[in-house]
Amino acid sequence: MPKSHLFITRLAVVGVSLGLISAPTPAFAASWATAPLVAETFRDATADPRFQGYGSACLTGAAAGTSGSLDSCETHQGGPVPPIDGAPYGFLQLTDASNDQSGAVLFDQPIPSNEGVQVTFDQYQYGSTTPIADADGISFFLVDGAGGLTEPGAFGGSLGYAQKLPNDDPSQPFLPGVDNGYLGVGLDVLGNYFGDWEQRGNGCAERSPAGTGFHVPGPGQNMVTVRGPGDGVDGYCFLTATTSNFTTTGPWPSTLPGDLQGPLTTMPPGVTPQEADTLLRDSARTVTVAVSPAPSPQVTVDIDFHDGNGTQRVLDFAAPEPVPDSYKFGFAASTGLFTDVHLIGNLSVRTERPLPVLGLEKSADTSRTYRVGDVIDYTYNVTNESGVTIEDIEIDDDRVRDIECDSTSLAPIGEPGDSTTCHGEYTVTASDGKDGEVVNHAIASGQDGAVLSPEATVTVKTAADPKPHPKPQPKPKPVLPVTGRDVTPFALLGVVLTALGAIGLFVSRRLRS
Numbered sequence: 001m002p003k004s005h006l007f008i009t010r011l012a013v014v015g016v017s018l019g020l021i022s023a024p025t026p027a028f029a030a031s032w033a034t035a036p037l038v039a040e041t042f043r044d045a046t047a048d049p050r051f052q053g054y055g056s057a058c059l060t061g062a063a064a065g066t067s068g069s070l071d072s073c074e075t076h077q078g079g080p081v082p083p084i085d086g087a088p089y090g091f092l093q094l095t096d097a098s099n100d101q102s103g104a105v106l107f108d109q110p111i112p113s114n115e116g117v118q119v120t121f122d123q124y125q126y127g128s129t130t131p132i133a134d135a136d137g138i139s140f141f142l143v144d145g146a147g148g149l150t151e152p153g154a155f156g157g158s159l160g161y162a163q164k165l166p167n168d169d170p171s172q173p174f175l176p177g178v179d180n181g182y183l184g185v186g187l188d189v190l191g192n193y194f195g196d197w198e199q200r201g202n203g204c205a206e207r208s209p210a211g212t213g214f215h216v217p218g219p220g221q222n223m224v225t226v227r228g229p230g231d232g233v234d235g236y237c238f239l240t241a242t243t244s245n246f247t248t249t250g251p252w253p254s255t256l257p258g259d260l261q262g263p264l265t266t267m268p269p270g271v272t273p274q275e276a277d278t279l280l281r282d283s284a285r286t287v288t289v290a291v292s293p294a295p296s297p298q299v300t301v302d303i304d305f306h307d308g309n310g311t312q313r314v315l316d317f318a319a320p321e322p323v324p325d326s327y328k329f330g331f332a333a334s335t336g337l338f339t340d341v342h343l344i345g346n347l348s349v350r351t352e353r354p355l356p357v358l359g360l361e362k363s364a365d366t367s368r369t370y371r372v373g374d375v376i377d378y379t380y381n382v383t384n385e386s387g388v389t390i391e392d393i394e395i396d397d398d399r400v401r402d403i404e405c406d407s408t409s410l411a412p413i414g415e416p417g418d419s420t421t422c423h424g425e426y427t428v429t430a431s432d433g434k435d436g437e438v439v440n441h442a443i444a445s446g447q448d449g450a451v452l453s454p455e456a457t458v459t460v461k462t463a464a465d466p467k468p469h470p471k472p473q474p475k476p477k478p479v480l481p482v483t484g485r486d487v488t489p490f491a492l493l494g495v496v497l498t499a500l501g502a503i504g505l506f507v508s509r510r511l512r513s
Contacts (some may be wrong), residue, residue, distance in 0.1 A: 008187045030386040037117075037357065038107065038349035038387045042092040045085075046070075047295035048107075048387040049414040054101035054363035055152040055160070060343075063089020065409050070105065079341050080127035080266050082280070084233025086273030091280075092344040094138065094160070095331035097129040102160045102334045103342075104152035104178070107349075107410070110145030111328035115354035119329060123422040124343035125189050126283045133217070134261050135190035135338030138331065140289050144180040152332050153236075157218070159194025159202060160332025162227055164234035164298070168214070174199065176232045178332070182324060184227040184236065185289055192337060193227070193239055194252065206252020209246050222261070223254040224301055228320040240317045252341060255410075257312055258305030260285060261340075278342070286311070293352055295325045357386035358393075358410075360444040372433045376460055378403075380422040382444045382453070384410035390446035393420060399440035400424035410446070424492035433464040459513035 004215040040048045045061045047070050059066075070092070073084050079097020095101040111117050119140065130132040139159040143149070146336070154164030154175035161184035163177040171209035178184075186193040190473070195210035195218070210219035223242050230236030243252045250306045262283020267276060285338055286304040288311065299317035309332040329349070333342035361381040380395050380403065389508040391412045395403040403424035410416035432438050438460050444453040 017319055019075075024498055025118055027319045032137065037111070037351055040347045040349065042345050042347065043088050043090045045087040045090070047092070048412065049511070050107055050109050050387070051105050052108050052149070054099045054104045054106070054149055056093075056095050056154075057105050058093050058103075060084055060093050061087035076101075079129045079339065079460040080264070081341050082267070082272060082276040082343070083273050086276070089273035089277040091124070092331070094331060094342040094344065095340075097127055097335065097339040097341050099335055099337065099339060101156050101339075102152045102332065104149065104330055104332035105158050105344075106143070106149045106328055106330040108148060108328060109349065110328055112326050113291075113294040113297065113323050116286065116291055116297070117327060117329065118178050118290040118350045118352070120286065120288040120332075120349075121347045122284045122286050122345040123187055123260075124280055124345070125260055125283075126264040126280075126282045127266065127341040130338040133190060133338040134227075134340050134422075136336055137186055137188040137190060137193060137260070138333040138335045138342050138344070139179060139187070139193075140185045140287070140329070140330050140331055141178060142291070143178055144324040145328050146181055146324070147180040148328070149179055149330070152334075153181070153184075155334040156336030157184045157195070157198065158236075158334060159189065159193050160334045161186065162193070162200045162230065163202060163233045165202075165233075169199055174233045175350070177230050177236050178330075179231060181230045181236060182228070183291075183299070183319065185261050185299075186223075186225045186227065187285075187287065188218075188223050189222055189340065190336075191215075191221035191223060192322075192336075193217025194218065194223055194225045194243075196238065199233070201236040201237050202418070203233075204446040205472045206207035206237060208238040209243075209252060210250065211247055211248060211314050215250070219250060219252050221254065222256055222259060223252075226315070231376065232475055239320065240315065242314050248487075256314060257309065258285070258303070259305055263378040268423070284345070286346075287451055291327075297323060309321065314440075333389060349374075355385070357451055358390065358444045358446060359383035359385050360442065360453035360456045362442050362456035362458050364458050364460055366458070366460050369378065369463050370428045370432075370438070371463050371465065372430050376426045376428065376438065378424045378426065378442075378458065380405075380424070380444065380456070381419060382410065382422065382443060383419040386411055386451075387412045390451055393444065393446050394423050395424070395442055395444055397406070397424060397440055398436070400426050400442070418424070428462055428480050430464075432462045435462065436464075437461055479493050 052069040059070045060082040061305040062072040064074040076096040081096050094103040121363045139161040141161045152160040159166040164175045166172040196208040196212045225241040226239040227236045242255045245252045264283045290300045301315040302311045393408045405422035407420040434474045
């Protein structure tokens with residue numbers, strides 16, 4: 001394919017992905033074929049720097065003393081947690097098995113809501129130190145992309161997403177939920193996230209089927225329960241759950257086809273990170289939460305319980321209105337009077353339509369005027385803005401050919417080698433000179449064209465006349481070369497003798513007269 005045609009084709013793809021070109025919206029599907037926005041295993045000593053940790057959240061792969069956006073778990077060692085300094089067999093640990101814990105991470109980069117988002121991850125809930133009951137659970141949440149987090153939501157039955165008045169005791173401080181919450185999908189083992197006890201859902205017109213009363217056991221055991229928008233101590237209303245009973249008369253049985261709770265109860269003394277990783281495999285549950293593109297998103301939740309039955313759809317519901325312009329996503333978990341260890345691993349995030357994850361800056365010397373025959377030097381700086389390695393980096397420019405890049409592979413954002421520089425040249429034509437300027441457009445691509453940058457444009461001034469030259473000077477007359485001896489003394493003698501002869505002639509005539 002000619003390069004100009006390739007550029008136009010890729011420009012069209014970018015136009016579709018950014019909404020610049022009208023195209024039908026594809027049907028919502030559980031399996032999306034786009035390149036991942038994020039691929040983070042949480043197995044190493046560090047994680048994608050866009051993840052910010054709050055409360056008890058930490059990395060088991062990090063060594064003691066490590067600090068950053070996610071710290072080491074050296075101070076969160078209650079119960080059978082994986083050993084610290086465990087890379088490359090680490091996890092994101094949201095809580096240990098201590099009481100009244102709440103931990104959260106936020107991926108601090110907005111995702112446009114009109115692109116949709118699909119998040120797949122492994123969750124581990126196991127190892128309670130309170131055998132009477134396992135608690136509490138893990139939440140996957142979305143917040144308005146215009147904001148961020150200051151702390152996780154409340155502990156206990158609020159799963160680090162919703163608000164809570166502990167024990168419904170007015171003398172206790174009313175604990176807020178996550179800032180600017182939009183959606184909280186609770187993977188609830190104990191079951192209190194289902195109910196509105198402790199003022200969950202404060203201010204909501206429609207309340208949980210379980211009401212505001214205290215229930216033993218929890219009203220939504222082993223259930224996926226969803227709560228909606230909230231901020232501070234208001235909102236986070238009950239939306240739906242995996243139950244066959246939505247009346248106000250219990251019980252409310254779960255329709256989940258498997259257990260969210262894993263079977264692991266202890267870690268042997270002196271267990272190595274690799275041994276712990278092996279022991280935890282039976283406790284993994286792979287969860288996929290997908291939100292179709294705005295303006296009318298549909299949310300689905302699928303779970304693979306790793307029981308031989310594969311991934312199963314457990315929820316399908318309309319997202320709450322109004323829909324924010326963008327989302328940020330995160331995970332939270334909590335314990336209360338009862339405990340569990342809560343871990344996350346093997347995270348993959350995709351958008352339904354491809355997001356530009358390459359950044360491109362293009363430059364040239366725009367301070368001068370170029371004339372016919374001049375060469376314009378262009379520089380292209382390409383940056384990886386995603387959490388995965390991007391191969392096959394190249395530049396498509398509608399004017400410049402044979403662009404060379406220092407590297408064709410970019411490391412994930414924040415790592416050495418996450419950017420490269422490319423160079424190209426263009427010779428100004430007579431047509432360019434008449435136009436008075438050269439405007440050209442470029443797009444960076446990777447993964448054999450599957451990942452695209454936004455378009456970058458540079459304009460330089462041109463002039464129609466060629467380069468001015470100095471005015472031609474008249475050629476000097478040729479000077480004959482001097483040959484033989486110098487005749488200057490003889491010429492001078494001749495002048496003197498001629499003068500003397502003239503004087504003698506004059507005197508002679510005067511005497512005769």
